[in-house]
Amino acid sequence: MxxxxxxxxxxxxxxxxxxxxxxxxxxxxxxxxxxxxxxxxxxxxxxxxxxxxxxxxxxxxxxxxxxxxxxxxxxxxxxxxxxxxxxxxxxxxxxxxxxxxxxxxxxxxxxxxxxxxxxxxxxxxxxxxxPNLLEVPGEELPKVSHYYKDPHFYASQKLAVVGASNSAIDAALECWRKGAEVSLIIRGPEVGKRVKYWVRPDIVNRIEEGSIKAYFNTAVKEIHEKEIVLDTPDGTLVLENDFVLALTGxxxxxxxxxxxxxxxxxxxxxxxxxxxxxxxxxxxxxxxxxxxxxxxxxxxxxxxxxxxxxxxxxxxxxxxxxxxxxx
The missing domain is CATH 3.50.50.60 (FAD/NAD(P)-binding domain)
Structure with missing residues (x-):
């Protein structure tokens, strides 16, 4: 040796x-x-x-x-x-x-x-x-990824981005700009405090104007081939969905x-x-x-x-x- x-x-x-x-x-x-x-x-x-x-x-x-x-x-x-x-x-x-x-x-x-x-x-x-797993039914489906590479892949698709930190926020903004219909699922009450200071105003504005739909105090409950099931403060919510980016660290x-x-x-x-x-x-x-x-x-x-x-x-x-x- x-x-x-x-x-x-x-x-x-x-x-x-x-x-x-x-x-x-x-x-x-x-x-x-x-x-x-x-x-x-x-x-x-x-x-x-x-x-x-x-x-x-x-x-x-x-x-x-x-x-x-x-x-x-x-x-x-x-x-x-x-x-x-x-x-x-x-x-x-x-x-x-x-x-x-x-x-x-x-x-x-x-x-x-x-x-x-x-x-x-x-x-x-x-x-x-x-990756930190969501540990929910359906996480093993091919539509679910814990790594994000290129926004072009998600163009014209219904995309759920799970997470509140830099990786999730960057992905949500980039994919929306390439034509994805983005839903942002955040476990806490707001966008993560460590999000880059020049990115935070962008995501806040996109959420406020309704371009990106954000679900706060919300967790993923189940993932299906064409849907994602959320546990929200108002109860269970089912969204149409093509892909999931679980960017939770x-x-x-x-x-x-x-x-x-x-x-x-x-x-x-x-x-x-x-x-x-x-x-x-x-x-x-x-x-x-x-x-x-x-x-x-x-x-x-x-x-x-x-x-x-x-x-x-x-x-x-x-x-x-x-x-x-x-x-």
Whole structure:
């Protein structure tokens, strides 16, 4: 089996930042990503615009130039892809990590394609892989999706968008503008407070003028081939429906963390056990980086405030090896 000083699970922006830092410091490393480069960003909606400005999405002080202050998905893909290729980062794509086991001094990392040994492991897997399910009858129908890509698909269709945050609001507005008849189903009394400040007035106006029909304090009860059944404050309501976008958020892969042996808090936050000064978990040699550190608090960590994790982790690994650079 091939052996590395460091194996990084996840090829998103933070995983790439960890690879850059490892490479600069002479560590033998490998990044493993289950999809394409920055898989989560690739699966974002085609027209998505970031909340953060381009300079706040930069890693390793490499300039990120975008047409507007807040870059779009295609610009981010170009930026992170160029970082990987121009720096010739060691990256295996379309390879899924299935198990991480402690074997004497090293970790045995089992993937869908190979097996490796590593002295240290960084888990930087984000939270975009497991959607929060509605858990209602009919959710398994082909008409239901928990990911939104392109508004053109829903043109001239009766579309129910479930959710109140940025992903749901963006989808509702884009699809309405492409000719969909949009119903917005929101569990609470209003549009989510974290909706982008330049988008909120748009959705509020569209709701007030009746272009988009919003159902507040409402939950989905059942989904059928041509209908969606809602539980509203006024009772049960049945709407004609062609497609459902259930954009109710996503969950980190806690089952994977637990299989590795990482301790999680027993409350609803499910916070993983790690030392914020080193990012090392309760397992010596296993580190966390990026949004995965926040458990269910997926709004706590972003690219701009977790890119520093790469330097913190590599510094600790070098310190253990006795090769930390002197400033």
């Amino acid at each position: 091939e052996r590395f000083d460091l194996l990084i699970v996840g090829g998103g922006p933070i995983g790439i930042a960890c690879g850059l830092e490892a490479q600069k410091n002479g560590l033998n490393y490998l990044i493993i990503e289950k999809g394409p480069i920055v898989n989560s960003l690739f699966n974002y909606p085609v027209n998505m615009q970031f909340f953060s400005s381009s300079e706040r999405l930069e890693i390793d002080n490499i300039p990120f130039i975008s047409n507007e202050a807040k870059p779009k998905r295609n610009e981010a893909l170009e930026y992170y892809r160029r970082i990987v290729t121009s720096n010739r980062l060691k990256l295996h794509l379309f390879e899924k990590v299935e198990a991480i086991e402690k074997k004497t001094e090293d970790f045995k990392v089992v993937t869908s394609k190979n097996r490796y040994l590593a002295s240290n492991v960084i888990i930087a897997t984000g939270f975009y892989d497991l 996503y969950t980190p892969n806690f089952e994977f963390l637990e299989r590795v042996g990482i301790e999680l808090s027993e409350d609803e936050k499910r916070l993983p056990n790690y030392n914020p000064e080193t990012m090392e978990t309760n397992i010596n040699g296993v580190y966390l980086a990026g949004v995965i550190c926040g458990g269910m608090e997926t709004h706590k960590w972003f690219i701009e405030n977790s890119r520093i994790h790469a330097k913190i982790i590599i510094k600790d690994i070098l310190k253990k090896k006795g090769t930390e650079k002197k400033s």
